[in-house]
Amino acid sequence: MPAIAVLALDGVPGHQLTAPLSAFATAARHHPPVAYDVRVCAAPGFTRTGGPGAFRLRTPWGLEGLDGADTVLLPGHDAFRDAPPHDLVEALHAAVARGARVGTVGTGTFTLAATGLLDGRRAATSRRHTEELARRHPRIAVDPEGAVVADGPFHSAAGVLGGVDLCLRLITLDHGVPVAIETERQLFLRLHDQTGNPAPTTGPDARDPASGHSPHPAPGTANTAQADAAYNAVTPPGGSLEPLTRWMQAHLHEPLTLADLAAQTGLGVRSLTRRFRTETGLTPLQYLLRARMQRAQRLLERTDDPVERIALRTGLGTPANLRHHFQRLTGTSPTTYRAAFRALVSGVTWPEREDTGGAETEHEEHNHPHTERS
The missing domain is CATH 3.40.50.880 (Class I glutamine amidotransferase (GATase) domain)
Structure with a gap:
């Protein structure tokens, strides 16, 4: 290394x-x-x-x-x-x-x-x-x-x-713009529950009675594979999967299937799955879900789109589906994520360019992946 x-x-x-x-x-x-x-x-x-x-x-x-x-x-x-x-x-x-x-x-x-x-x-x-x-x-x-x-x-x-x-x-320079963007997010974003509501004592969001902490750590404070899982939809620059993952980014809003992904590469489903596991540690559909979560995070941070529209733009379909996967992979809700991000790192976001096809364009991020702070 x-x-x-x-x-x-x-x-x-x-x-x-x-x-x-x-x-x-x-x-x-x-x-x-x-x-x-x-x-x-x-x-x-x-x-x-x-x-x-x-x-x-x-x-x-x-x-x-x-x-x-x-x-x-x-x-x-x-x-x-x-x-x-x-x-x-x-x-x-x-x-x-x-x-x-x-x-x-x-x-x-x-x-x-x-x-x-x-x-x-x-x-x-x-x-x-x-x-x-x-x-x-x-x-x-x-x-x-x-x-x-x-x-x-x-x-x-x-x-x-x-x-x-x-x-x-x-x-x-070493790993590309997406890795730098996600790294900066993790360095400066420390999520906390801003709802002011008492923490639940039962159910999937219950806090541990001994420590007072949720079993689903917030991004930036996590020390478990579950909390990190939302941030590893990255392929090494120049890798064999890079053309496919770029295509996936442009079509996240579409109902993609494993067969659709395989068809883009000319590989069989099994061969594609092996290649994804080798280069990313994920299956193709796991990678796709995490890419959609990253897109959802960026839209929550940089736009005022309601959850309903974000669900459509990320290919997750319904708000309920978005909330389910967002909670499972990040340990918080989309609404809490947006509020926490804006409260903690206001002024360190990038403008979101509106498009007609639902695909986000990584425009200025390619040239300047982070914003200077004073």
């Missing part, structure tokens, strides 16, 4: 270390084909993390953790204006020479700039330091607005939310 080395430089803000761990772990947890080996590596001179949210850190890796890493991330840190240690400079040059990507967050760009690797390239840093970076390193074209700037193997972020934008961009 791809290895990502996150350098802990002295005084690194704690959230800039935890953000990559959360982002890449979330992508892997909700999309079984995705896997990352994330290592936090202590740079020379590291003694502590900084604020806000400082914490103690012990890691088995030093600079040797960069060996074989596919991506190296440099968060910000206290002494970003100082010349980096010689060993660190050599390790970064070696990583780039073997083809690794290097990402920086905020003032971490100063450290990479000091190695000379960014000379003649575009880069970003925290907005209050853009003029200083340009002054100290005139051979770098500093982008004062870019949330994430890519130039060759180098990716630099302005530091918004501790580099989550940078991580989402890397996930997009």
Whole structure:
């Protein structure tokens, strides 16, 4: 699996270390084909993390953790204006020479700039330091607005939310826009029951009397396969099923059958099922249902369509059918999901373009899978 080395430089803000761990772990947890080996590596001179949210850190890796890493991330840190240690400079040059990507967050760009690797390239840093970076390193074209700037193997972020934008961009490059979109949803969406009604004590929605929690965890807090199941309708980019799954996305509103899916590939039903299990871990119809759930989530988030219309646009037919599958796969109702999403992440949604055929068009998401947050 791809290895990502996150350098802990002295005084690194704690959230800039935890953000990559959360982002890449979330992508892997909700999309079984995705896997990352994330290592936090202590740079020379590291003694502590900084604020806000400082914490103690012990890691088995030093600079040797960069060996074989596919991506190296440099968060910000206290002494970003100082010349980096010689060993660190050599390790970064070696990583780039073997083809690794290097990402920086905020003032971490100063450290990479000091190695000379960014000379003649575009880069970003925290907005209050853009003029200083340009002054100290005139051979770098500093982008004062870019949330994430890519130039060759180098990716630099302005530091918004501790580099989550940078991580989402890397996930997009590795696994495509849909995985990045679902990962961002899971990072920022924490559902809770906003109805104000007492929790039931019996039936399928009953809460455990000892813990007070529902047996169906909300997305974003789940630790069971059932709650994760709604988020893994993803095929690896370039896989043999990608043409079929794209066709499925365009025809979700239609009453598709297993025979319809097989006919699109020229395969028999058994062969198609084996291929789906191999590439996605799901049967074709399981994949179809989860794709419809993802479409329902997006429509609940980005439109004011009533549940009746969403049921039609997703191919689920009736509101009762939509509610049944939505509750089973996500642990909450469509109405609660919509209310919670809008309350918790208002301003982090994408506009929904109306269409006449019921198929959703992934328009701007292909170019910018997430919205910059201030």
